[in-house]
Amino acid sequence: MMIRPAELAAIKAGTVDLAFRRWARPRVVVGTRMRTAVGLIEVTSVEQVSVTSLRAEDARRAGVSSLAALKQALAARSSDPAWRIGLTYAGPDPREALRATVPDAEEIAAINARLDRLDAASSYGAWTRATLDLIDRFPTVRAPDLAAQVGRETADFKKDVRKLKELGLTESLAIGYLLSPRGEAVVDAGLPAPRVRSPREQGSPLPRTIGAPATRALRELGVTTLEQVADYSAADLGAIHGVGPIAVTRLREAMAEQGLAYRQ
Structure with missing residues (x-):
């Protein structure tokens, strides 16, 4: 529905x-x-x-x-x-809490067993670890671009990423994906040493409901959280190419939930 x-x-x-x-x-x-x-x-x-x-x-x-x-x-x-x-x-969504839960060694073993079953059931062959690694190395990159890197159709690639999301390993953004803390722990467990990553953005992420054009326009300005959006007035945002009235409204609603508002 x-x-x-x-x-x-x-x-x-x-x-x-x-x-x-x-x-x-x-x-x-x-x-x-x-x-x-x-x-x-x-x-x-x-x-x-x-x-x-x-x-x-x-x-x-x-x-x-x-x-x-x-x-x-x-x-x-x-x-x-x-x-x-x-x-x-x-x-x-219960997956939100799951994503933030860092698994211990026993849980990582259970997750890896689940990933093995997904690989075994795939006509494409083993894909789970490669996909996690791809998202880890190229966060916030468009799904079609990620799929092209591994020679896959975008629709099939996105379907498989949703299976990883069900396990709490990935997060879907308006543009691209991000490994969750849970996903990072699983990837790091298979590496000789934990991967060095850019620090996670602190604050409330932009809502997916604003759409890709608005998300892209805000990212170009270095705006990736609602706290940063609150430094702008509604008129300021509305004047940005790609940020339309609907996005301005969605951002206002999302900020209100966090006790934030546009600058007057």
């Missing part, structure tokens, strides 16, 4: 708790937990509804500007039933 970034932010804030979709049959069930850019979103209800029965309150709870706009959005694929889906924020 696809949910737009603005809706995700509103669900997390508690101002949106409904979504409406045209589906031939339900694609989620009550209790489904979806991992999103803002954390876990849980499905609390799923019911078929008649579009004519919808009211302005439904539109408000779905974050839609008006009842007419909601009905217009549901006008497409009118041969499929309309569904009202209840949604709630269910907390941070």
Whole structure:
């Protein structure tokens, strides 16, 4: 179930708790937990509804500007039933805590055994350690560029990186990837000596929801954290090529969660 970034932010804030979709049959069930850019979103209800029965309150709870706009959005694929889906924020993605957990020797052995199984199941051959090493050596580099370095298709490469992310070994950025502290520990365990890396950025990272163009534009200015964004006014950011109104809004929302705000 696809949910737009603005809706995700509103669900997390508690101002949106409904979504409406045209589906031939339900694609989620009550209790489904979806991992999103803002954390876990849980499905609390799923019911078929008649579009004519919808009211302005439904539109408000779905974050839609008006009842007419909601009905217009549901006008497409009118041969499929309309569904009202209840949604709630269910907390941070558990992989976030896992990424920060540095494993001991026993855990590293278990992770390596899991990596061995992934390698053995792959038609491409052993890829897990090479991919971890590639991300470690080239952090924040675009996935297509990383895939090209190892002669792989981007889609397949990204699919495999998601398997490493499930183990808490990598972090996905708006552009490229980064090894987590957990991933660094696994890589270092296979080296003669721990790898020397640039210090991690201190502070709250830029949200992925601002998109790659805005992330790239901010990086070019040396801005990689929300704390650094707070040194700018909204007008300053809006004047930067690549940072559009949506990115400015997403950054404002992300900063508010950290008790930060744009410079006045």
